[in-house]
Amino acid sequence: MALLETQVGQLVDTTLLLCLLLVVLFLILVKDSKSVYLPPGPWGVPVLGVLPFLRKDPQLTLMEWAKKYGNIFTVKMGTRTIVMLNGYEAIRDVFQRKGALSSGRPHLLTFDFLRGKGILCADYSKGFKRQREFIIKYLSKLDVEKHTEDEIDALIQYIRHKNGQPFDFNNAVSASTSNVIGTILFGSRQEYDDPDFQALINAYHNAAKLSSQASVQNFLPFLWFLPQCRKLSIAWEAFAEAVNRILEKHKMGYNPLATRGLIDTMMHQTNENNQNSKSLFDTEDLKANCQTLYVTGSETTSTALTWGMLFLLSYPDVCKKLQSELDEVVGKSRRPTLEDRPKLPFTCATLMELQRCNNITPFSAPHKATQDIRVHGYLIPKGTQLMANYWSIFMNERIWSNPHDFQPMRFMDDCGNVKKVEGFIPFSLGKRSCPGESLAKPEMFLILTALVHTFTFQVPDGEVLPAPVGTTGSVYVPPKFTVCARPRT
Template sequence: MTLLQVAVAAFPDTPMLLCALVVLFLLILWKQHKTNGLPPGPWGLPVFGVLPFLGRDPHLVMMGWRHIQRILCADYCARQRAQREFTLKYLAKADTEKQTEDEIDALLQYIRDTNGEPFDFNSTISATISSIIESILFGSKLEQEGPNVKILVDSIQAASRLSAQASFQNFLPFLSFLPQCRNGNEAWKVFASHVTRLLERHILGYDARATRGLVDAFLHQSKRGDSENYFAFNDDDLIANCQTLYIGGSETTSTTLTWGMLFLLSNPDVCEKINAELEEVVGKTRRPSLADRPNLPYVNATLMEIQRCNYIGPLSLPHKAIRDTTINGYVIPEGTPILANFWSVFMNEKNWPNPREFRPSRFLDEDGNLKKIETFIPFSLGKRSCPGETVARQEMFLVVTALVQAFTFHVPEGEAIPDPDGSLGLMYEPPRYRVCARPRD
């Protein structure tokens, strides 16, 4: 006789008692839900909440809840404000176009050297954007050796990919012993060790009289004891900021560009319209520059549609309410984790008719001029919007225009263009694919 059978025999009314307890538990939850004034939302399980119901595409599941989730809030302490303001001021003054152009030169030469043979676009563009971020941070590319660059890029991608498998650890820390959590944590440690090694090598050549890059500017600030915000610029902050800029500045942009090439392969007419506009405005004797950007509406519309379609950050990073807050009559308790569902914003049919269709013209008015659309927020909005927005937009413009001006692209013979179905890790990642490039006449 099993233990359950013994219990039932000893207490004949056990099933009815269990049913009564379940009903009582649900009534308590319902009453608490109502009296606390929490916003409406899906019912979850005790301890695990809604995690078991999110599946492999949580952004799509949450899209079904979009009529009850419209809040974005995050902790924003004095330390974060000081570092954000510092980063924005530095990037506004830095000559990031020159640093980007140098790496694009190397990218174009690499593609020429393929002589029309297939190459992996994902890893190629990741290495280029990673080198751009490295130049912005340190003033020059420290990792000259190919294997080391590949190790750094691979470590970023591995950490991003494994984040999806271990994401539940953010909500259930006691499960950190599970293999997928250990693997995810180990991947982040490998990535962090590479960034720390680069930082330590750079600091050996530090000179208070020179500013080679953002790291030097940070070090200058940390050594100014008379600065009002010097408390926010210590060694731990420097390491954390370098890691954040590598992830936020390299992987996000390279992922967007990888999606972009996939869309261009699937829509060759868009690629030819871009090239026609470049020929008319820029010509063939020089590369497009940031000064050309206001005169290239179709190029800009295409970049915006690339960011909107298959948006790389369907769900925001977790934020939290720093105090009890009431919005539209609903109470958000202090400490509540909050995520924004950006996928719902960019796939809302009211704002974007046929949202799965790749159509740059949706960003142009009837005269062909670029339209401002308030619901287009690829870098989020408010005080916690992406501080690297300006640099990212510059990188995407310069890379895409340089590639389209110099080459035509197609998939290798016998290979099909992948379907635009991604996988959600730290970002919404595109499938891997190879391309062949032919120089334009």
């Protein structure tokens, strides 16, 4: 009897212990239930996460991981946990269909000089949304031809004066795109010999160069104490100062009854000039948006155009076909205009193929989940960082046959018209998509067509054109090359 009692007692103890263990396990699971649904992904090493495994072209490594873990997977990059989106459906389902839920912005160390203000760095909020809509509306109504024509004239003059001698195409075209965004912001061209403008250009190039070398430190914030990183933040602060100096000078000529450019329209809306308590921009917003649009508006377009030239030099047949179409439709006595676009399907298809083949932004800027997001069976907790790998769309064999080949005809249908392809989203989708699309597309068209219509471009004698393989930094940068140009007869 005593033995039986002991055995029953032991059974009760074991059962109680098991119950206790189950309760503890249940509590742990409930507490961690959110992370349990985070998509799986590759393991990394302590502190660095997967950073040591990303190799030179991280977009390619991430595409390989997508094959193993699915189109939505989690990676730890340094101190940050990031949910990576691959392929059109995943990017659309999260960035577009989840709307504001996926449109927050985490703290971006590189852009600390913006103090979390301006439409690139601001987190998702009513104020951000209204500022973004205001800027998009202004850019979409802009007369892009009027704002680019002087710069195109100056660029053509510059190339003519080279008299067939080799020159760095990227340098030449960067000056033009910087000036276009400057004209849009301030309402008039900045003269090249203006010392404030020179200081701005130099400060910007210096900061952009350091940024591409130091972009990994966005994931390892503790490295910001190193001298190289301090140099970067000093360089961006110098750029911000240079913009502010021009802005202060511009403000002195402000007249509430006149509008010289985008800055004036923003100034009409600041607290100082608008007694309405719901003013859209305060002085800090004004500065940050001016700096933001300068940064995002110049390097992107010039880099895309430089890739364009590299591909046209590599595929002279495509360039000849483009020139024939322009000669036939536009003739020789004037420059191509935006009105010509519907009659230039091959030219438009070539521009689209150029953007697909050398997508200058392989990744989105980091987004942040503003609420828990349920997608594709996962639960992504509020506050998680999200990033899209656009490369995985543009090099996807299911959408494009032989995606590495440059074939403008893939954007044309059998009747010779431009074909819309779902999934062609170089400017992204959703509430954080590129607000500069309505400027960048016509600007690229006008500059590239004016150049190939006016000149024949060639690789300088004795030089070899580099392979079209870029370096991933803040944008996908083409290799350095020079060109010679001769006026067409």
